[in-house]
Amino acid sequence: MLSIIWFIMLVISFVCALVTGRMEALSRAAIEGADKAVKLIISMAGSMCLWTGIMKIADGGGLTKAAARLLSPVLGLLMPEYRKNSKAMGAVSANVTANILGLGNAATPLGIAAMKEMQKTNRLKSAPNNSMVMFVVINTASVQLIPTTIAAMRQAAGSASPYSIVPYVWVTSVLSLLAGLLIAKLLSARGGVNESNR
Amino acid sequence: MNQIGEYIVPVVIVFVVVFGACRKVDLFDSFTKGAKEGIESLVSVAPSLIGLVIAVSMLEASGFFDIVSQILAPVCSFVAIPPEVVPLGLMRPVTGSGSFAILNNILEKYGADSMIGRTASVMAGSTETTFYAIAVYYGSCGVKKTRHTVPAALTADLLGMLFAAWSVKLF
Numbered sequence: 001m002l003s004i005i006w007f008i009m010l011v012i013s014f015v016c017a018l019v020t021g022r023m024e025a026l027s028r029a030a031i032e033g034a035d036k037a038v039k040l041i042i043s044m045a046g047s048m049c050l051w052t053g054i055m056k057i058a059d060g061g062g063l064t065k066a067a068a069r070l071l072s073p074v075l076g077l078l079m080p081e082y083r084k085n086s087k088a089m090g091a092v093s094a095n096v097t098a099n100i101l102g103l104g105n106a107a108t109p110l111g112i113a114a115m116k117e118m119q120k121t122n123r124l125k126s127a128p129n130n131s132m133v134m135f136v137v138i139n140t141a142s143v144q145l146i147p148t149t150i151a152a153m154r155q156a157a158g159s160a161s162p163y164s165i166v167p168y169v170w171v172t173s174v175l176s177l178l179a180g181l182l183i184a185k186l187l188s189a190r191g192g193v194n195e196s197n198r
Numbered sequence: 199m200n201q202i203g204e205y206i207v208p209v210v211i212v213f214v215v216v217f218g219a220c221r222k223v224d225l226f227d228s229f230t231k232g233a234k235e236g237i238e239s240l241v242s243v244a245p246s247l248i249g250l251v252i253a254v255s256m257l258e259a260s261g262f263f264d265i266v267s268q269i270l271a272p273v274c275s276f277v278a279i280p281p282e283v284v285p286l287g288l289m290r291p292v293t294g295s296g297s298f299a300i301l302n303n304i305l306e307k308y309g310a311d312s313m314i315g316r317t318a319s320v321m322a323g324s325t326e327t328t329f330y331a332i333a334v335y336y337g338s339c340g341v342k343k344t345r346h347t348v349p350a351a352l353t354a355d356l357l358g359m360l361f362a363a364w365s366v367k368l369f
Contacts, residue, residue: 001329002246002293009253016260025259033255037248040302045240049233056232058214061221105239112338119339127343128336133350136335140291140328140351141358146210147323153302154319159310164203165319168369172361173324180354187346 043156044149051148055101064101068093078138078181079131081121088117092135102144111139130188137184141177144169243295250299258303279363282308283318287359290321291328291352298322313366320362325355 017026058064072093076083079092091114098107114135122129128136147169154162218225257263267281274281282304290297301322308314328351336344 002296005293005296006249006253009250009257012262013253013256013260016257016262016265020261022259022261026256029255029259030252033252034248036255036302037244037251037299040251041240041244041247045237048240049236052236052239053229053232054211054214056235057218057223057225057228060223060228061214061218063214063217105235108334111335115335115339115341119341122341126341127345128341128347132341133345133347136332136344136347137350137354139331139335140326140347141354142324142326144323146206149298150301150319150323153298153305154310154315157302157305157310157315159305159315161203161311163207164311165316165323165366166206167202168316168320168362168365169323171365172320172358175361176324176354176358179357180350183353184346184350187350 040153040156044152047152047155047162048148051102051146055103058101059103059106064094064097064103067100068097071096078134079118081129081131082118085117085121088114088121091117096138096143099139100143100145102146102148111135130184133184133188134181137180138177141180142169142173143177144173246295247298250293250296251302254296254299254303258307263303277360277363278367279360280314280317282314283321283359283363286318286321287355290325291355292330294327294330297327317363317366320366321359324362325358328352328355 013026013029017023068090072089075093075096076089079089082088082092091110095107095110095114098104098110115132118129118132118135119125122132146163146166150165150169151162154165215225218228263282263285266285270281270284274284286297286300286304289300301318304318305315310316310319332344332347332351336342336347
């Protein structure tokens with residue numbers, strides 16, 4: 001997938017530069033781009049480590065577990081098939097909590113564990129039931145307390161207030177998550193029956 | 199809403215440290231372990247980020263983004279989003295590194311605190327790499343069909359783009 005995208009980007013830039021007569025700029029950009037990427041990574045490193053370090057303390061103190069307990073009933077409403085399956089709900093809420101706290105490295109394995117657990121009682125193995133779709137939709141939305149990568153990039157780009165966008169990110173991500181859940185709900189009902197569990 | 203942003207960093211840090219101290223966490227040891235993980239994950243994304251920043255820099259230098267913005271300007275002004283952020287919106291669901299490369303280009307070109315820079319930041323921060331998540335999660339348990347996952351997730355992404363632009367504009 002990335003190979004195709006990368007290939008298209010490079011070819012388009014060559015064709016565009018040929019048409020607009022910017023071949024010299026293109027040549028410079030190729031070399032400077034590599035340089036820019038390394039500088040970006042280095043200037044992001046500090047604030048990224050600040051947050052991964054702080055969130056490790058939160059995790060060690062059991063904040064992740066406590067938050068997961070709070071979230072579990074809410075998530076149960078979205079995934080009725082598994083409301084009483086404590087193993088599945090445990091993995092689901094641990095994944096969502098890890099996402100909220102920005103523990104990206106921990107979130108993915110937890111999410112995979114949750115999916116495997118849900119798959120066990122999913123009747124039609126090749127298609128997800130409504131609860132599994134809900135779970136994936138939650139994971140395709142961003143539910144992060146502090147958008148650390150974005151803030152680090154803003155800092156690297158010389159922003160006067162890298163974190164000023166955070167409240168906007170909260171509002172936007174909550175609204176788009178709600179929209180995603182609502183649409184998933186509507187589309188799942190449209191088929192009449194939850195076909196995978198018929 | 200800008201004032202809230204100023205409080206978030208210190209409040210979260212102090213809250214977590216006090217919480218950790220109450221729970222008798224070895225604070226500094228945990229912090230350094232976490233920071234090490236941060237370095238490791240940056241190192242692991244570095245190669246793909248380098249590749250994609252090169253490609254985005256070349257697209258920028260070729261004038262491609264300016265042409266796209268001009269073409270999209272009428273449509274974008276209709277829904278009140280800056281056309282400059284559309285390439286970011288198209289890239290965001292597909293590749294994380296690719297969208298960060300585009301975001302970085304926007305922040306450098308227009309300034310991180312400009313309307314365009316802020317809109318792009320909110321867009322990138324409030325959406326996820328949708329197709330990656332779908333592939334990883336369904337792939338991990340052998341589910342072949344995705345039913346209504348893609349339409350629901352992509353509509354949410356599209357709405358996220360619009361909400362991002364509107365929230366920055368309104369408040």
